[in-house]
Amino acid sequence: MSGGRRPGTLRLALTPFAVGTGLLVLYLWVHTADVPPEEASVLSAGFLGTRVAQHVELTVTSFLIAAAIALPLGVAAARSGRALRVPLLLAANLGQAVPSIALLALVFTVTGFTFRTTVIALVVYAVLPILRNTLAGLQGVDPDAVEAARGMGMSPVQVLARVEVPLASPVILAGLRTALVLVVGTATLGNFVGGGGLGDVIESGLTASGLEPASRIVVVGAVLVAALALTADWMLGLVERAVVPATWEER
Numbered sequence: 001m002s003g004g005r006r007p008g009t010l011r012l013a014l015t016p017f018a019v020g021t022g023l024l025v026l027y028l029w030v031h032t033a034d035v036p037p038e039e040a041s042v043l044s045a046g047f048l049g050t051r052v053a054q055h056v057e058l059t060v061t062s063f064l065i066a067a068a069i070a071l072p073l074g075v076a077a078a079r080s081g082r083a084l085r086v087p088l089l090l091a092a093n094l095g096q097a098v099p100s101i102a103l104l105a106l107v108f109t110v111t112g113f114t115f116r117t118t119v120i121a122l123v124v125y126a127v128l129p130i131l132r133n134t135l136a137g138l139q140g141v142d143p144d145a146v147e148a149a150r151g152m153g154m155s156p157v158q159v160l161a162r163v164e165v166p167l168a169s170p171v172i173l174a175g176l177r178t179a180l181v182l183v184v185g186t187a188t189l190g191n192f193v194g195g196g197g198l199g200d201v202i203e204s205g206l207t208a209s210g211l212e213p214a215s216r217i218v219v220v221g222a223v224l225v226a227a228l229a230l231t232a233d234w235m236l237g238l239v240e241r242a243v244v245p246a247t248w249e250e251r
Helices: 009-031 037-042 045-079 082-097 100-111 115-139 143-151 156-193 199-207 211-243
Strands: none
Touching: 009 211, 037 045, 037 199, 037 211, 045 082, 045 115, 045 156, 045 199, 045 211, 082 115, 100 115, 100 156, 115 156, 143 156, 156 199, 156 211, 199 211
């Protein structure tokens, strides 16, 4: 289970600065070098911009579908006994235990060389951390708080929405952040099955002729993926900071 501590103010403040600095250094490194024509086409603003947009689309689509699946399942698992909880966790663990490239290949045999193939594989990978943290967060809620809410006449739905979910939100949001960063990184493999994204950039560098251009293109692709992952984590960190109450240690 991922931890439920809120992201610190300093880290949230420094992340966009670090990402911006890294991208600026990358830009200066690329545009002050003597770039061969075959490398320039890959490092052009049009090519990189299209792949970044595809990567974001892959990430957002997969993450939202995974959250829509895993959050209700986590609530259901927390409410049920072992008869439902154990099979759910086993299935989710099995999905993430399969190597990512093997999972893509398996999905490819059914859905073919499409954007959808990558999305399905990413959803399978993202479900486990969201499901596991939702379950753990709800199970970790103080039973006395739940009983007090019931004693006030709240319905089960009201207890869940007003007491359990708010108290479990640090752990649930930590799971969402873990899943989002995982999706950003794994989405680079979508290149193998027609998903596009920044995997196209990295693959172009790996297959380029000559060591120097290949290494430069690969570095650009890797840095852009890292920047997207840090930005995604930062954005959810802002959400977490806004909705999770501060502890006395953080004030």
